[in-house]
Amino acid sequence: MYNPTVMDHFENPRNVGEIPDADGIGEVGNLSCGDILKVYVKVVDGKLEDVKYQTFGCGAAVASGSMLTELAKGKTVEEAMKITNNDVAEALNGLPPQKRHCSNLAADALHKALEDWRSKQK
Amino acid sequence: MYNPTVMDHFENPRNVGEIPDADGIGEVGNLSCGDILKVYVKVVDGKLEDVKYQTFGCGAAVASGSMLTELAKGKTVEEAMKITNNDVAEALNGLPPQKRHCSNLAADALHKALEDWRSKQK
Amino acid sequence: MRKIYMDYSATTPLHPEVIALMTDVMKNVFGNPSSLHSFGREAKKYLDEARQKVADLIGAKFEEIYFTGGGTEADNIAVFGTAYAHRKKGKHIITSAVEHHAVLDSCAKLAKSGFEVTFLPVDQYGMVDPEQVKKEIRSDTILISIMHANNETGTIQPIEEISKIAKEHDVFFHTDCVQSVGKIPVNVDKLGADLITLSSHKIYGPKGVGALYKRKGVRVEPLFYGGGQERKIRSGTENTLGIIGFGKAAEIAVREFDIENTRVKGLRDRLIKGVLEKIPDVRLNGHPEKRLPNNAHFSFAYVEGESLLLSLDMKGIAVSSGSACSSSSLQPSHVLTASGLPQELVHGSVRFTLGRENTEEDVDYVLSVLPGIVERFRSFSPLVGRKTV
């Protein structure tokens, strides 16, 4: 079902966990569809110094969160805001069709986390 | 489908053919159901000295005709009139259910032949 | 005793390569293709391979093949499924009088539930006239279903012309290719059908497995509901073993198409020639040329078919008959009747359908045995001498 890249990220998810003193936190998904993804960011000088995530979700959700953190880490906030769910899926070499809709939400969570950070800047 | 007795009479039908100078002839069946049976009798002193039959019909029809002639031969006309289709089927150790209706007509043909004989007596 | 099977249109033995694969699969592949774990994924892989092979057999796309529990079921999905899915568009269906019961009886059932069905007549060869199809099309016609080749007489219908007419009138077209596939070319684009029925057990695959080809975009309703397998068209845990066997049979049918059909046609022609030469008062039923290469179908005047069948069986030869007695419904062949054959000749019909394991010796054996059997029954048939057509 899942390709080897997805399975690698599922088996060895990068950057899992919490950032206790995160600058921004974003959570997406809901239990009725079965996937929840929460992203934590640490922003230093307009750059994402650290990105971590937690998930309650299927293989695709676990892998998407992992891939997202890899894509986002080190980017500027502006660059990170441009990452799409599709970018994540592509970086994973694709997800099964039925998984694209529900489990591919990591970029949305990141954007929420960055908005959270921004709202605190004002 | 057919039991060994039926198959024996099918394979080696007794008394098949015509009696050229028959005293009575009876034919039953029709082509829409696929079976036709024709019985010839030779009556001497009120007894069936010879009985023969012809058939256009399935295995059950061939065997019923054969068994009928065996049952009827030598009997008096009165005895012969009492032979039923059921007697023929029983003497054959039974026929498949779907064959009882259409192919088990030999006694009817015999009765017709005897009536034919009778009608000529008057 | 020597055993000669000449009833390949009734069913076929499994091809040795099909047996080999299925034997292996029985031991090593058992997962439910819907399961996510390795056992399930393995079964799914085999299922997909089989689907590709069946698609290749008729030049279809992978995703246009839906596996079913047999040809009968596929025919019924095509007929009921199209009718119910498009009943808002219309209620008229056109089919022929010589279809397999799977199409004929499902159409008859529809005719009892608010649909209107035209059963087209056929000519003396059992052939449908495309012009007549055209004439019967109405503004509310939603489906035309005409089989590719007939299972009794082997007559091949002018499917390309009929499908063109259907397309011109924007009517869905289904064709039952259960008997034709593997014996004559069946290509979805050439035939131009929207729906095609296939069955595994007529091409040396296992019984109880079939396929519906459904052109992309054509909507049909399923016959029954459940886990939504086969993209909702046929719910129920897939008959993986059977489907895998079907896939293999499809692959072999492509590979051996030319060589086998040429060989079998030669034997069949030898049989026809021999029968017509050696036995008087015989009629070859079906079209003389436009017929399946393995089919020889005769009516022997004055003699009943089941009796012939049984006598041949006692000599080890397996055939079938269109007589009422040899059918479970006790109705004589509707195909021969529709072709205008007189009752007596319908009841006196015998079908020889040849296949992989037949040899020239088999044909010669039949030719050595059959004339005597016919002669014997004629010797005590009350019909001899009466006028028959």
Add this chain to the structure above:
Amino acid sequence: MRKIYMDYSATTPLHPEVIALMTDVMKNVFGNPSSLHSFGREAKKYLDEARQKVADLIGAKFEEIYFTGGGTEADNIAVFGTAYAHRKKGKHIITSAVEHHAVLDSCAKLAKSGFEVTFLPVDQYGMVDPEQVKKEIRSDTILISIMHANNETGTIQPIEEISKIAKEHDVFFHTDCVQSVGKIPVNVDKLGADLITLSSHKIYGPKGVGALYKRKGVRVEPLFYGGGQERKIRSGTENTLGIIGFGKAAEIAVREFDIENTRVKGLRDRLIKGVLEKIPDVRLNGHPEKRLPNNAHFSFAYVEGESLLLSLDMKGIAVSSGSACSSSSLQPSHVLTASGLPQELVHGSVRFTLGRENTEEDVDYVLSVLPGIVERFRSFSPLVGRKTV
């Protein structure tokens, strides 16, 4: 890698004796059981033997068994077939919210075509209350369909009580015994049902074969039409190979009933005990006692089921889950939802169903691997600490 199959309720491997028989049959029996010649009669003989064995499995008569293309099809014949055959008598049907989709979705389809369906609720164990069945019966109720044992939770319904109520009210009663047969006693007279569904591939027979038990005199309409096989209830050339395999599986299920179920129940109890001891925040779903002897169904709080399933799969352990992600429809288990389980625990559910090839070592291996997997996912679950029920 070590491979442990614990998904026997999804499907089972063929029993070695089934493989042996089917291997032999593939080579030696191929006729169409409808054919009159020796090849056909031979196939018919095997078919009849299988029918007797399936009848014996549930204490039915030979002629009360109708072979189908699977459990799904049999369920649909029971539901649609009874509804359509008796619609003059009434239009109301009673079923439960925890039925297999084959019953649930066919009832839902009927509800869209003029019938009225009551979907009974269940308690926290997924159990139907017979009193509630009684309350819902109306003068126009024609069918009650309640499964014997649930395929997800293994909960066993009070079928004898329900069938008694049905009989008192002169309503046809159908029960889906696909999961129960072979695992707990299934006897047509004790259960008192008019219609019973069986499936071959849950008792070590091949997939794509099932049976409908139909008590003599109960009328049902077929789902589709054709050659009139299975006494018109299920047209289509019989899946002889599959049916013969089913027959053998039925014979073995009778023979090994006591020994296998006792053995498997021991393993299952060991698994439940171990999981509840070793892992915190786990719930055993389904009824604690009235459950199939091979079923252990858990919800692991804070963790999603597909992830658990995949992780177990990577360790060679095959299970299934009721999470939305692991179903093809992306709907979470309707069974667990109907039992009142909160969403999170539905998505965190994992079903272990044990069988013939499982050993004590298998169970201990699962117990050595599972706690770490659960722990790992919990370590990065955003739900840990939130209130769950």
